[in-house]
Amino acid sequence: MTYATADLNDEGAASKSTLASTVYHQLRDDLLHGVLETESKLRVEWVVSRYGAGASPVREALNRLASEGLLGRHDQRGFFIMPLSAAELEELTRTRCWLEERALREAIANRTHEWEEQLVLALHRLSRTPRRLPEDPLAISSDATNPAPTNPDWEKLHRAFHRALISACRSRWLVGFCDQLADQAYRYRQMARGGAGVQRDELGEHRLIAERALDGNADGAVQALLDHYRLTTALCMERFSQSGDPKAASGKARRRL
Known part of the structure; x- marks a missing residue:
C-alpha cells in the first residue's frame, strides 16, 4: 500500500x-x-x-x-x-550588445571545425527560408498598415543562427543570458517588422556577420553584429515615435504592426 x-x-x-x-x-x-x-x-x-x-x-x-x-x-x-517602452529597449540593447560581444569574441577565439560547420549550416538554412509568407502583403507591397506575421520557420532559423554564432563561447551561463535577452528583444522586434519605407538587407547583414566570424575577424564580426542589433532598435524607436506614445505601445497597436 x-x-x-x-x-x-x-x-x-x-x-x-x-x-x-x-x-x-x-x-x-x-x-x-x-x-x-x-x-x-x-x-x-x-x-x-x-x-x-x-x-x-x-x-x-x-x-x-x-x-x-x-x-x-x-x-x-x-x-x-511587462510594458514595452523606449527606455527599456535602450537598456535591453546596451546589455545585449555587451554580453553578445563577449560571447562572440570568445566563440571566435575558441573556434572549432564543428562550430564553423554549424554556423555555415545555420546561415544556409536561414538563406533558403523566406522572411515572409507568400500571402503576406509586405512580400509584394510596401504597404505596412496591416502586415501578416513573419514566417515562423524563419523565426526559428533566425534564432538558431544567432545561437550557433556564440555557441563556442564555452559558457552555458553566458549563452543562457543571451537567450533570455533575445526573448525580450523579440517582443520589440515585432514593432520594427515591415515599417513603411524601410529598406533592409537582413540576409546580407547575417551573411556579413558569419563571414567575418568564420574569417576569425573578431573586431569586424562584433561590429557587424552590433550594427545589426542597433538598426533593429532604431526601427523600433521610429515606431514608438509614430505611435505618439514614447512610453509604451499598446497591445492593439502591436497587433497592427
Whole structure:
C-alpha cells in the first residue's frame, strides 16, 4: 500500500509538472507575440480559464515567466504583463550588445571545425527560408498598415543562427543570458517588422556577420553584429515615435504592426 500510494503521488506530481509546462509554453508564446495587452494584470482565475489548467500549475508557470522577466510581479497583488517602452529597449540593447560581444569574441577565439560547420549550416538554412509568407502583403507591397506575421520557420532559423554564432563561447551561463535577452528583444522586434519605407538587407547583414566570424575577424564580426542589433532598435524607436506614445505601445497597436 505504501508503494502504491507513493506511485500515485509521483504520477500526480508528474501530471502537475506537465500541465505547468504546457501553460508556461502557451502563455510564453502569447507574451512574445504580443497577443495579450501590456500592463494588464494576469489574474490566476483568468489564466486558468484561458489555458484550461488548474490554479497550482498556473501559479508555477506564472512564477517561471516572472523569473525570466516576461512578467512583472507586485507583492501581494499578483502578476502583470511587462510594458514595452523606449527606455527599456535602450537598456535591453546596451546589455545585449555587451554580453553578445563577449560571447562572440570568445566563440571566435575558441573556434572549432564543428562550430564553423554549424554556423555555415545555420546561415544556409536561414538563406533558403523566406522572411515572409507568400500571402503576406509586405512580400509584394510596401504597404505596412496591416502586415501578416513573419514566417515562423524563419523565426526559428533566425534564432538558431544567432545561437550557433556564440555557441563556442564555452559558457552555458553566458549563452543562457543571451537567450533570455533575445526573448525580450523579440517582443520589440515585432514593432520594427515591415515599417513603411524601410529598406533592409537582413540576409546580407547575417551573411556579413558569419563571414567575418568564420574569417576569425573578431573586431569586424562584433561590429557587424552590433550594427545589426542597433538598426533593429532604431526601427523600433521610429515606431514608438509614430505611435505618439514614447512610453509604451499598446497591445492593439502591436497587433497592427
